[in-house]
Amino acid sequence: MRVLVTGAGGMLGRSFALYLSRHESWVNFLSHRSKMDVTDSTAIQNGFNHSQPDVVIHLAALTDVDLCQKEPDAAYLTNYLGTWFVAQACAQRNITMVYLSTDMVFDGSKESSYIETDIPSPLNIYGKTKLAGECLVRNLVSHHYIIRTGWMFGGIQEDHKFVGKIIEQILTGKELKVVTDRIGSPIYTEDLANKIINMLTENLPWGTYHLANRGSCTRYEFARQIMDYSELPNISIVPILSSDFPVDTPRPAMTALRNYSLELMGKDDMRTWQEALNEYVAKMVKERKRKTEPLRIAR
Numbered sequence: 001m002r003v004l005v006t007g008a009g010g011m012l013g014r015s016f017a018l019y020l021s022r023h024e025s026w027v028n029f030l031s032h033r034s035k036m037d038v039t040d041s042t043a044i045q046n047g048f049n050h051s052q053p054d055v056v057i058h059l060a061a062l063t064d065v066d067l068c069q070k071e072p073d074a075a076y077l078t079n080y081l082g083t084w085f086v087a088q089a090c091a092q093r094n095i096t097m098v099y100l101s102t103d104m105v106f107d108g109s110k111e112s113s114y115i116e117t118d119i120p121s122p123l124n125i126y127g128k129t130k131l132a133g134e135c136l137v138r139n140l141v142s143h144h145y146i147i148r149t150g151w152m153f154g155g156i157q158e159d160h161k162f163v164g165k166i167i168e169q170i171l172t173g174k175e176l177k178v179v180t181d182r183i184g185s186p187i188y189t190e191d192l193a194n195k196i197i198n199m200l201t202e203n204l205p206w207g208t209y210h211l212a213n214r215g216s217c218t219r220y221e222f223a224r225q226i227m228d229y230s231e232l233p234n235i236s237i238v239p240i241l242s243s244d245f246p247v248d249t250p251r252p253a254m255t256a257l258r259n260y261s262l263e264l265m266g267k268d269d270m271r272t273w274q275e276a277l278n279e280y281v282a283k284m285v286k287e288r289k290r291k292t293e294p295l296r297i298a299r
């Protein structure tokens with residue numbers, strides 16, 4: 001199976017690269033923006049001609065939610081037009097396309113976890129562009145998987161997102177304030193990449209799937225759990241409300257996801273977010289110690 005991954009240098013892209021490098025049955029082409037800018041249709045056609053993929057995993061996106069809000073044209077250019085070009089290239093060649101979407105397609109007003117048949121209604125530009133991408137993929141590519149996922153963590157050394165930031169803060173020893181009124185479903189990038197490859201291998205029906213680790217939590221609970229699993233000296237984590245820190249970009253309050261399509265098929269074997277987080281944080285702290293140890297000895 002030949003697979004082309006767009007946005008391969010990103011957080012999830014690196015987990016795909018790791019998985020594919022360990023499995024010889026997959027020939028992988030990892031595409032970075034420098035080689036294949038998804039807003040350049042000629043570059044896409046060249047990339048497809050060169051790699052001749054059976055499957056395209058389209059991860060390339062502008063993922064900074066605040067930047068998307070400030071620069072909507074840039075967000076639509078990458079997340080909408082870029083997805084359009086990739087979808088068109090897949091459709092022309094009858095290639096299976098995997099498109100990564102987000103829990104931010106929902107407005108957060110539901111009281112229980114979102115399932116695939118709930119009606120999206122994004123609150124911010126990022127969510128709107130990702131939903132627009134979903135519609136393109138659905139309309140243009142008959143063999144598609146649209147995967148909506150939640151609060152991603154992974155990447156270890158390159159982790160500049162929530163888990164990485166919390167670990168950094170714990171190491172400073174300073175107090176941390178985290179909101180209690182945002183609920184979501186965490187997902188470890190390695191679990192996500194493995195499951196997507198598994199879905200492709202098992203030929204699961206094409207369509208839209210929610211895919212996250214089992215369970216949900218508030219940002220505050222997530223931060224506390226990171227601290228517990230890190231086994232680093234504890235700092236004070238203060239619960240606050242998001243209204244205490246108003247931001248320009250509207251964000252949905254509740255985006256827990258239920259992997260309902262997989263559940264119905266008897267294929268939801270995702271572990272809990274706590275198990276996944278525990279494994280990830282342990283790896284991250286170990287890697288950190290490995291990197292800092294020689295420095296201490298040298299001193």
Ligand SMILES: NC(=O)c1ccc[n+]([C@@H]2O[C@H](COP(=O)([O-])OP(=O)(O)OC[C@H]3O[C@@H](n4cnc5c(N)ncnc54)[C@H](OP(=O)(O)O)[C@@H]3O)[C@@H](O)[C@H]2O)c1
Nearest residue numbers: 007009010011012033037038059060061063100101102152
């Ligand atoms: N992170 C999350 O919590 C989350 C949650 C739900 C869904 N998702 C979706 O999952 C996918 C992967 O997310 P991620 O967190 O791995 O994202 P990420 O770390 O921000 O990586 C995105 C990648 O896309 C590349 N890219 C941006 N513009 C491009 C362009 N015009 N042409 C080609 N490549 C371009 C970036 O390259 P540069 O590094 O060169 O900019 C980067 O390598 C995205 O589609 C995202 O919308 C993410």
